[in-house]
Amino acid sequence: MALVAKVIIFGEDSMSELFLNVTKREHQGKGASRRLRHAGQTAAIVYGGETAPQSITLVQKDINKALLNEAFYSSVITLDIEGTKQDVILVDLQRHPAKDLIMHADFLRVEPTTVVSKRVPLHFTNETACVGVKIGGGKITHVVSEVLITCQAKDLPASLTVDMLKVQAGTVLHISDIVMPEGVQSKDLLLGEDHNGAIASISVARGGAAAE
Template sequence: MSDDFKLNAMVRNDMGKGASRRLRREANLVPAIIYGGKNAPENISIASNELEHALQNEAFYSHIITISVDGNDQDVILKDLQRHPSKTVVIHADFLRVSKTQKLHTKVPLHYINEDICVGVKMGGGIISHNMTELDISCLPADLPEYIEVDVSAVDIGGVLHISDIALPSGVESVELSHGAEHDQPIFTINKPKAAVEETTDEEAADKGDNEETSEE
């Protein structure tokens, strides 16, 4: 992992919606919580500008984060983020403690590469469809990838890639596939261009009409 993220936080003692609103409006702080592991949940607050800056980096969402709570460092991952319904302002964040010796369950982004030279697009004018943009994975914190690359250069029109087609990094497992082969969902497809679909439909309709005329004769 190429980025190191560290946030500074303070213990938050005032609870309730009114207290949270005052934190955001008057102190420019975001209320948050750290939970999981053997320790009790901790209510904390983080400087809004510090958190917003970190959130601009995609890696922050799938990375081990160090939160320093009044000088006490804890390793966590971001589990949930709540934003204002009509603004981009973060109103609450949830962080989960992680242990170096215990596997964690989280989502990581899928980065599709070589779409511009994909056979189905370049040669057949196919239309790309991303069925999944992130993947549920299980791994030790040390093996957590920022993202997973999926090479789609060889996919032709009508072709479909499934979870099982992803080359997962060492130590990383798909949560879906751990439940059985029937959970091997499609992640990427190349569909026929609209004109080709309409042409096929017209041909099928014509063939049906010919068959009906033949049966009447």
């Protein structure tokens, strides 16, 4: 049974849902995994919850295609394991050190209320229209591209948006400046204000008023 990655958008404000059709895997061990890779397939495992871990098989070319979707890394995915559906998140990927090849994938079972911690990407918007750039002549520097959050699985965002429109030159944005969706918290900020790291900054143009 081939793995199929589908993204269905239910509405402009809805999160996309990712579905993967996979098969059960009976044989274990390095030799079995090697034979799978030679056949264009990838070994994976699903674990967590009260159900025993389940070994599964993915199709290599299809998992590679699914990984092109940024949301695959930070969203809830529904696995259809030969007719049995399970909601999971991607926990780990083992890649070949020299080839464009996924060696193994780990998925964690989640319920809607399961509390998860996940790194999600930051999307910086309105950069060309940013006051600090357009008027102040500054330059935007991204300090980080993702942050670690915690929330219930049902609230897990695929990404977080940072609006740069009104940010002035000479400003340093921190994690606390991110507008978090309801139910979502920064893992760093939960550790205290000392962990409120920078996420982006706008330099001051040389000779500008702020520089003086």
